[in-house]
Amino acid sequence: MTKQDQKPSRSFAGIAGIVAIATLISKVFGLVRQQAIAAAFGVGAAATAYSYAYIIPGFLLILLGGVNGPLHSAVVSVLxxxxxxxxxxxxxxxxxxxxxxxxxxxxxxxxFADVIVDFVGHGLKETTRAIAIQQIRIMAPMALFSGLIGIGFGTLNAANQYWLLSISPLLSSITVVAGIGILALQYGKDIILPEYAYIGGMMLAWGTLAGAILQWLVQLIVQWRLGLGTLRLRFDFKSPGVQQVIKIMTPATISSGMMPINVATDLYFASPIPGAAAGFNYANLLVQTPLGIISNIILLPLLPIFAKLAEPDNWPDLKIRIRQGLLLTAFTMLPLGALMVALSVPIVQVVYERGAFKQEATQLVSSLLIAYGIGMFAYLGRDVLVRVFYALGDGQTPFRISILNIFLNIVLDWFFVKPFGAPGLVLATVGVNCSSMLMLLWLLDRKLNGLPWREWSVPIISLTAASLVSGVASYATLVGCQQVLGKSGLVILLVELSIAGLVGLGLFAIFASWMKIPEVNTFVIRMRQRFLKKGNQV
Known part of the structure; x- marks a missing residue:
C-alpha cells in the first residue's frame, strides 16, 4: 500500500517489540499523570468533576481517536x-x-454541557457541578481532534508505522503533569484545599485539550512526510474506498458510541456513593496501563493480518490467527488479573497513597481494582474478536451486540450495586464483556463455517486454572511478608509487592511452560530474541 511495503515485512514479534517499548513509555507517563492528579486533588471536587466532564470528550479521544478504535480499525482494514x-x-x-x-x-x-452534567451526575454538589460544566466546554474540541487522530492512527498503522502510534498518547499526560507542576509552584500545598478546586479543575481541562492538539500535530507531520494525506478538503464520498470505510466505520463508531451510555449508567448508579467516580478513574488507570500495552502488542500487528485473510479461501489461516490472538490474550491477561485481585491493596498504596490520597481512598480504589482484575481477559478477548469482524467488513454484528449490552448493563448495574456498592458496577461491566465475547464467538462460528472449540477452549481453561493458583500463591506470599516486615513504608511495600508478584508470575510461568502451548512458546521465544539480541529478526 505504501512505500514501506517495499521493505521486508517485520515479524509479529518484531512489531510487538517496537509496540511494547513505545506503549510502555506512554503508559508510564499516563501513570505519572494519574499519580499527580491523585496527589494534588485526591477524590475532591476538582477530580470528581473531571471524572464526569471527561466522559464524552475523554471517551472520544481514548476510543474513537485511539489505537484499535473504530476509525483506526476501519482505515486499516481498507488501506x-x-x-x-x-x-x-x-x-x-x-x-x-x-x-x-x-x-x-x-x-x-x-x-448542552449543563444538561450532560445533570444527566450523569444528578447527585453532585453545586461547586462540583459548576466545575464539571466549565470543564466540558473547554474540552469539547477534543471531539474533532479525536476523529483526526483516529484516522491518522489507521493511516500510519497501514503504512507500518508503529512507534508513533504507541508513544504519542504520552503528550496528553505531559501537558497535564506540567499544568499541575505550575499550580504546585504557584500555590504550594494549598492546592489541595477546597477553595482552589476551581483553578485545579480548569487546569485539568486545558491540559487535556492541549495534549490532544499536540498529539494530532505530531501525527500530521509524519503523514505529510509519507505522502499519506494533508488537510485538503475532498468530497468524493461515493468512491469505492471511501464507501468501504464508511461501511465499516459507521456501525463501529455507533457501536463504540454506546460505551458512554454504559459509562453514564455506571456513574448514575455511582453518584450517591462518595468518591466513586474519581475512584473509577484511578482504578481504571491501574488496569489500563498493562492492558493498553498488551492490547497494542497483540492487536496492532494482528489487525492488518486479519484484513489480508478476510477472503473465504484464507479462512483456515484466519482461524489460526484468531486462536493466536485469544491464546496470547489469555496468557497475558489471566495472570495479570489474578495479581490485580491478590495484590490490590499494596498496588494502590504504592502508586497513589500520598498527598490528598488517604487510606479511605485506598480502600475504595483497591476494591474496584479487584473487580476490574476479574474481567481483564474478557475485556481484551472481546476486542480481538471485534477486530475480526471489522476485518471481514462486518461492523453491523458488533453494533447489534453493543445495543443489547446497554440494556444488559443497566440490569446488571441495578442488580449488583446494592450488595457490592461501587465494585458491583465494575462487576456489571465484566458481565457485559463476558456476554459480548460469548456472543461474538458464537456468531463467528457461524460466519466462518465452524470454529475448533476444543482446540481453543482447553488451553484457555488450563491457563485460567494456572492463574488462580498463581494468584493464591501471590496472596499467601504477601501475607507472609507482612508478618515479617510489617505493612507500612514505601520501601517495605515495594519489596513485599515485588516478592509476591514474582512468586505468582514465576509459578504461572512454570505451569504455562509445562502446558506447551505452541503459540505461547513461539511468541515468548521470539520476544526474548527480540529484546536480548537487538535487531535479530525471526
Missing part, C-alpha cells in the same frame, strides 16, 4: 488491501467527512 496512490485521496476524503460531523458534536457539547 491494507489498496494501492499506495489511493491512500492520500481516501484519507483526505474520510477526514473531511468525519471532521465535519465531529464539529457538530463539539458544538453540541458546548451548548
Amino acid at each position: 491494507a488491501k489498496r494501492k499506495q496512490e489511493e491512500a492520500a485521496p481516501l484519507v483526505e476524503t474520510v477526514t473531511t467527512l468525519v471532521g465535519g460531523l465531529l464539529l457538530l458534536v463539539t458544538l453540541a457539547q458546548i451548548v
Whole structure:
C-alpha cells in the first residue's frame, strides 16, 4: 500500500517489540499523570468533576481517536488491501467527512454541557457541578481532534508505522503533569484545599485539550512526510474506498458510541456513593496501563493480518490467527488479573497513597481494582474478536451486540450495586464483556463455517486454572511478608509487592511452560530474541 511495503515485512514479534517499548513509555507517563492528579486533588471536587466532564470528550479521544478504535480499525482494514496512490485521496476524503460531523458534536457539547452534567451526575454538589460544566466546554474540541487522530492512527498503522502510534498518547499526560507542576509552584500545598478546586479543575481541562492538539500535530507531520494525506478538503464520498470505510466505520463508531451510555449508567448508579467516580478513574488507570500495552502488542500487528485473510479461501489461516490472538490474550491477561485481585491493596498504596490520597481512598480504589482484575481477559478477548469482524467488513454484528449490552448493563448495574456498592458496577461491566465475547464467538462460528472449540477452549481453561493458583500463591506470599516486615513504608511495600508478584508470575510461568502451548512458546521465544539480541529478526 505504501512505500514501506517495499521493505521486508517485520515479524509479529518484531512489531510487538517496537509496540511494547513505545506503549510502555506512554503508559508510564499516563501513570505519572494519574499519580499527580491523585496527589494534588485526591477524590475532591476538582477530580470528581473531571471524572464526569471527561466522559464524552475523554471517551472520544481514548476510543474513537485511539489505537484499535473504530476509525483506526476501519482505515486499516481498507488501506491494507489498496494501492499506495489511493491512500492520500481516501484519507483526505474520510477526514473531511468525519471532521465535519465531529464539529457538530463539539458544538453540541458546548451548548448542552449543563444538561450532560445533570444527566450523569444528578447527585453532585453545586461547586462540583459548576466545575464539571466549565470543564466540558473547554474540552469539547477534543471531539474533532479525536476523529483526526483516529484516522491518522489507521493511516500510519497501514503504512507500518508503529512507534508513533504507541508513544504519542504520552503528550496528553505531559501537558497535564506540567499544568499541575505550575499550580504546585504557584500555590504550594494549598492546592489541595477546597477553595482552589476551581483553578485545579480548569487546569485539568486545558491540559487535556492541549495534549490532544499536540498529539494530532505530531501525527500530521509524519503523514505529510509519507505522502499519506494533508488537510485538503475532498468530497468524493461515493468512491469505492471511501464507501468501504464508511461501511465499516459507521456501525463501529455507533457501536463504540454506546460505551458512554454504559459509562453514564455506571456513574448514575455511582453518584450517591462518595468518591466513586474519581475512584473509577484511578482504578481504571491501574488496569489500563498493562492492558493498553498488551492490547497494542497483540492487536496492532494482528489487525492488518486479519484484513489480508478476510477472503473465504484464507479462512483456515484466519482461524489460526484468531486462536493466536485469544491464546496470547489469555496468557497475558489471566495472570495479570489474578495479581490485580491478590495484590490490590499494596498496588494502590504504592502508586497513589500520598498527598490528598488517604487510606479511605485506598480502600475504595483497591476494591474496584479487584473487580476490574476479574474481567481483564474478557475485556481484551472481546476486542480481538471485534477486530475480526471489522476485518471481514462486518461492523453491523458488533453494533447489534453493543445495543443489547446497554440494556444488559443497566440490569446488571441495578442488580449488583446494592450488595457490592461501587465494585458491583465494575462487576456489571465484566458481565457485559463476558456476554459480548460469548456472543461474538458464537456468531463467528457461524460466519466462518465452524470454529475448533476444543482446540481453543482447553488451553484457555488450563491457563485460567494456572492463574488462580498463581494468584493464591501471590496472596499467601504477601501475607507472609507482612508478618515479617510489617505493612507500612514505601520501601517495605515495594519489596513485599515485588516478592509476591514474582512468586505468582514465576509459578504461572512454570505451569504455562509445562502446558506447551505452541503459540505461547513461539511468541515468548521470539520476544526474548527480540529484546536480548537487538535487531535479530525471526
